[in-house]
Amino acid sequence: MVARDLTPLASSPPAATERRSLFGEILDWMLAPLLLLWPMSLALTYAAAQNIASQPYDRALSEMARTIGRQIVFEAAADGASPRARLRLPEIAADVLRADDLDRVYFRVLGPTGEHVAGDPELAAPEDAPLLHDVRLRDDEIHSEPVRIASLWVAPGGAAAPALVQVAETLGKRSRLATEIIKGVIIPQFVILPLAVLLVWLALARGIRPLNELQQRIRRRRSEDLSPIDEREAPEEVAPLVRAINDLLARLDQSIGAQKHFLADAAHQLKTPLAGLRTQAELAQREIDAGQQDPRSLKRSLQQIAHSSQRAAHMVNQLLAMARAEDKESALRQQEVRLSRLAREVVRDFVPRALDKRIDLGYEGPDGDDSATRMTGQPVLIRELIRNLVDNALHYTPSGGVVTVRVTSDPFGQVVVLQVEDSGPGIAEAERELVFQPFYRAIDAPADGSGLGLAIVKEIASRHDTTVTVADTRPRAAAAHAGQGPGALFTLRFPRVAGPPAG
Numbered sequence: 001m002v003a004r005d006l007t008p009l010a011s012s013p014p015a016a017t018e019r020r021s022l023f024g025e026i027l028d029w030m031l032a033p034l035l036l037l038w039p040m041s042l043a044l045t046y047a048a049a050q051n052i053a054s055q056p057y058d059r060a061l062s063e064m065a066r067t068i069g070r071q072i073v074f075e076a077a078a079d080g081a082s083p084r085a086r087l088r089l090p091e092i093a094a095d096v097l098r099a100d101d102l103d104r105v106y107f108r109v110l111g112p113t114g115e116h117v118a119g120d121p122e123l124a125a126p127e128d129a130p131l132l133h134d135v136r137l138r139d140d141e142i143h144s145e146p147v148r149i150a151s152l153w154v155a156p157g158g159a160a161a162p163a164l165v166q167v168a169e170t171l172g173k174r175s176r177l178a179t180e181i182i183k184g185v186i187i188p189q190f191v192i193l194p195l196a197v198l199l200v201w202l203a204l205a206r207g208i209r210p211l212n213e214l215q216q217r218i219r220r221r222r223s224e225d226l227s228p229i230d231e232r233e234a235p236e237e238v239a240p241l242v243r244a245i246n247d248l249l250a251r252l253d254q255s256i257g258a259q260k261h262f263l264a265d266a267a268h269q270l271k272t273p274l275a276g277l278r279t280q281a282e283l284a285q286r287e288i289d290a291g292q293q294d295p296r297s298l299k300r301s302l303q304q305i306a307h308s309s310q311r312a313a314h315m316v317n318q319l320l321a322m323a324r325a326e327d328k329e330s331a332l333r334q335q336e337v338r339l340s341r342l343a344r345e346v347v348r349d350f351v352p353r354a355l356d357k358r359i360d361l362g363y364e365g366p367d368g369d370d371s372a373t374r375m376t377g378q379p380v381l382i383r384e385l386i387r388n389l390v391d392n393a394l395h396y397t398p399s400g401g402v403v404t405v406r407v408t409s410d411p412f413g414q415v416v417v418l419q420v421e422d423s424g425p426g427i428a429e430a431e432r433e434l435v436f437q438p439f440y441r442a443i444d445a446p447a448d449g450s451g452l453g454l455a456i457v458k459e460i461a462s463r464h465d466t467t468v469t470v471a472d473t474r475p476r477a478a479a480a481h482a483g484q485g486p487g488a489l490f491t492l493r494f495p496r497v498a499g500p501p502a503g
Helices: 022-070 091-098 172-219 236-289 295-326 339-356 379-396 453-463 476-481
Strands: 072-075 084-087 105-110 116-119 136-142 145-154 163-170 335-338 360-364 374-377 402-409 415-422 468-471 489-495
Touching: 022 072, 022 105, 022 136, 022 145, 022 163, 022 172, 072 163, 084 105, 084 116, 172 236, 236 295, 335 339, 335 379, 339 360, 339 379, 339 402, 339 415, 374 379, 374 489, 379 402, 379 415, 379 453, 453 468
Parallel strands: 360 402
Antiparallel strands: 072 084, 105 116, 105 163, 136 145, 145 163, 335 374, 402 415, 415 489, 468 489
């Protein structure tokens, strides 16, 4: 049977999002309306040119109709019927009327009864009602050619019915004048529009120049220079962005300063166990070179080496725990945690050490059904928090003392309470905030502590939306009277998970 590679093909990386240009976007939003309005401007210009070109020719056409109307004579009929209309227009005048190099002119006169009197019969009468001595204009066609027609109804005094005068003209001169007007308006726009685009381009380039200068100032900075940027040299619109950058630089400066301080303290603290390792190793080597074969002396050196290496390993582990606690991304990956179960497991892990120091290490809380102590968090970090509290308590509690880990649920069902108390020397009120700083040790503290345990506890607590409070286990006066220390009581309240248990 031939084995086949069933490894899924690697998914292709997502296409990179195209970067947007601020300059190009502003230019688009400025030029797009201009380019959209320009065709509308051409259409409006064309309509206005047509109207402007028609007005003088309409006036001339109306005046021509009135002139012909004044040449109409009404003659009484012999039989007493309606008067008949006659046009007194010499032939030469009719020829002059039609004399036009570009357009054709038509006219027609109809009598009171609609009879044809003179002119071109192809001119149809208008359909609207007669209106005496008022010229009306309309568009029509003659021989499939568009024309402009002026109609005038005329009648002598006392006449029962008016006569109709119509004068029509083709649109050649009107179209030519409209074209000339459009050319006179549009041709300059072909020059003005590119010039306007160029001026907009130059104006935008000049307006964005301060951003380029700000970019160059930032690029010229050294990597270690986290001083704020001068807002006075930035445009008013960019000032909020500069203030945000300055705020980021200030936070970066503070964070980097804290990291440098942390690393310096860590290096200083690691020097002690590493120096002890080196000293004991050199001492054992000199004894071997000198021919001394005292087993007890070599055993003491090896014990010191083991102790120093254990201290160094413990400190490295706590530094790693501090790094995990400060990881903000891991803080988002939370799940349901049974706090009492974790506390019992940690107490069992520390029982051998408590027995070695002859300390009574105990646990108080639910043993079976621990659903009342459910919370949301990271089990690894919560375990590390409890371990550091118990380790701190065992470290400062003298032989014969008592350390108790207590887990209780709030009577109102809102929080889960974790307490670790001891019978050690306690913590003075003036130092209860300082002990949570990295590498800080209380006065008269043992020299082999790392100073990181409570700092880790505080960091993990903040990642789980809670705080650590410190108090005395018993009143100081009573403890002093009994010749004992007041002890220390660390308390944390975690938000409890409501509802039935998951799974």
